Amino acid sequence: MTSSPKKRIVILGGSFGGLNAAYELRRLLPKETREIILVSKDERFVYIPSLPWVAMGHQTLEQISFPLAKPLAAQGLEFLHGEVLRVEPEASKVHLEGRTLDYDYLVIATGHRSANEAVPGLGPFDGPGHSLMSPPEAQEARESWKRFIEAPGPVVVGCAPGASCIGPAYEFAFEIDHELKKRRMRHKVPITFVTPEPFLGHFGVGGMGKARQFLEGEFEHRDIRYLTSAAVSRITEQSVELADGKSFESRYALIIPPLAGVRAVAQSPGLANPKGFVPVDEGFRHKSFPNVYVVGVAVAYPPVETTPVPVNFPKTGHMTEQMAKAAAHNIAADIRGGGRLERPPFVECIMDMGDTAAHMLADPVRPPRNRVEMSQGRRWLWAKRLFAPYYLWKMKTGRSWLA
Ligand SMILES: Cc1cc2nc3c(=O)[nH]c(=O)nc-3n(C[C@H](O)[C@H](O)[C@H](O)COP(=O)(O)OP(=O)(O)OC[C@H]3O[C@@H](n4cnc5c(N)ncnc54)[C@H](O)[C@@H]3O)c2cc1C
Structure with a gap:
């Protein structure tokens, strides 16, 4: 914990989870009450859903990414480019190569490692x-x-x-x-x-x-x-x-x-399950460490059912954004008071099919559900193509014109 009157919030990861949490915390907490530090081993935000287009040669990595340092500085958020080696949740410390960071609140958004x-x-x-x-x-x-x-x-x-x-x-x-x-x-x-x-x-x-x-x-x-x-x-x-x-x-x-959780999280004592994913409550707070929140792919969710060959529960970018916003809201509530957000995420995605696309929505993700929708058409292909640059703009500026 820090001794400053400002609360120090350290965010691990500069992708869907980390950036959305940073922008939301900035919006919810007055400047004089918080210090937000985002740590990422990658210098750039990459719009991962466009990777199939990179593989097909329709887009380059340059076109679907931007460097994090400048946009974060413009928002008054500190960016630390570096790899986290380990978290010490008992002591509220994050260890990087040659540096240790104390935190009041930690948001883990480190995604996955391919197993x-x-x-x-x-x-x-x-x-x-x-x-x-x-x-x-x-x-x-x-x-x-x-x-x-x-x-x-x-x-x-x-x-x-x-x-x-x-x-x-x-x-x-x-x-x-x-x-x-x-x-x-x-x-x-x-x-x-x-x-x-x-x-x-x-x-x-x-x-x-x-x-x-x-x-x-x-x-x-x-x-x-x-x-x-x-x-x-x-x-x-x-x-x-x-x-x-x-x-x-x-x-x-x-x-x-x-997938598995990244090694830095998997190897931090008391933090993760054997696969390296982190169990959380409905408000994305760690079950044993109340000042640690976890969002996105790093979260441990059980499979929806037992299947003859194992299939695990997905955590999409859209779900990650909802988790990040809820976690930020709940950290702000911890600091300033107020109600917590504990809504299960819903999923909405567009599947590119080359000459057409399919739109799917399930709310909540885990059955039984209140709402399921599915439709197909070239309009969804255009929506997917337009959404990618919009999302890059949104992550670069911290602004949004969609809900
Ligand atoms: C090919 C593909 C297509 C997809 N398409 C869609 C789609 O159409 N719609 C959709 O909603 N979702 C889609 N997804 C899922 C979506 O990309 C993920 O849900 C999203 O990227 C998860 O965000 P995250 O922040 O949890 O983790 P990630 O995006 O994995 O980011 C992890 C961050 O943590 C950082 N990090 C990791 N380890 C460390 C460390 N030790 N120290 C410091 N920093 C660290 C990384 O540098 C990175 O910044 C797709 C995924 C893939 C792979």
Whole structure:
């Protein structure tokens, strides 16, 4: 804890969770009452939902990102570029290389680490598989895709057992289908989709209205062969193998890995569960340390149900923003008094399908729900394309003209 009359709030992570928490705390707490320090190992904010477009060569990383230092300084928020090594929640301290920060409140928004050790061959830096889970991986997927186009063959797209970020695998399957048709090469590329989900469109949330029928119809219409309850057990340069002995030839395999919490959080005593995710209450406050809040992918949520092959609960950027705003509201309530926000998040997302897109909404995310919506059309493709630069502007300026 600090001895200053100002409360020091340290935020770990400069992405959806960290930036939204910082802007909201700035808005809710008068300047003289708070000191906000955002620590991130990455110097840039990257609009992660556009990574499939980077992999397809439609956008560059430069176009979907901006450096954090200037916009944060312009808002009177301190930015510290550095890697957190460990948190000491008993002492309210964060340890970085060569520096220790005391805090009154901590917001952890450090996202995930890809648990590539779960399946031999998950890649791209640990094995021959490709991935979309981070900017360098999307860049690698792009370079390899360019080489693949020169010598096409079978493709396998999907998710490994225990995956939670399933939507991007569908997007990638639809986008390559569209791209190959544009190039008049689709007839040279059999596409197989393998997923641990018990049915298409389960998404780790137990399904979303008519998403199942919709995705089955689209895959059948587009000649994308699919296998559900599939447990990918090995990826090689030539194949994707399943635990039941099935094997699919593959010249290009993009398999989304299961996720874990980042090592700095996983290795901080008393903070996280064995996977490195952090259990929180309904207001995103740590269950043992009341001055620690956790938002986004770093939060521990149990799966919605037991499935034959494990599928984990997703935490989207849209959900992360809601969590960050609620956590900021609750920290402000801890400091200034007032009611707490404890609403379960809802999910709204647009799935790019190359030539069209699908819009899905489920409120709350976890069934049973008050509201489920799904529709498809080119208007959603345009909405997705326009939303990306809007969101970059919003994160750069801390302003917003949508609710
Ligand atoms: C390909 C893809 C497509 C997606 N599409 C969508 C979509 O269409 N819609 C949607 O709502 N969601 C989408 N998502 C999900 C969305 O990107 C995530 O929910 C969101 O990025 C989570 O934000 P976060 O702040 O929790 O973590 P992250 O975005 O993972 O950010 C973590 C931050 O913590 C920092 N950090 C990590 N470790 C340390 C450390 N030790 N020290 C200091 N800093 C550290 C990182 O530098 C980074 O700034 C997609 C995800 C992927 C991978």
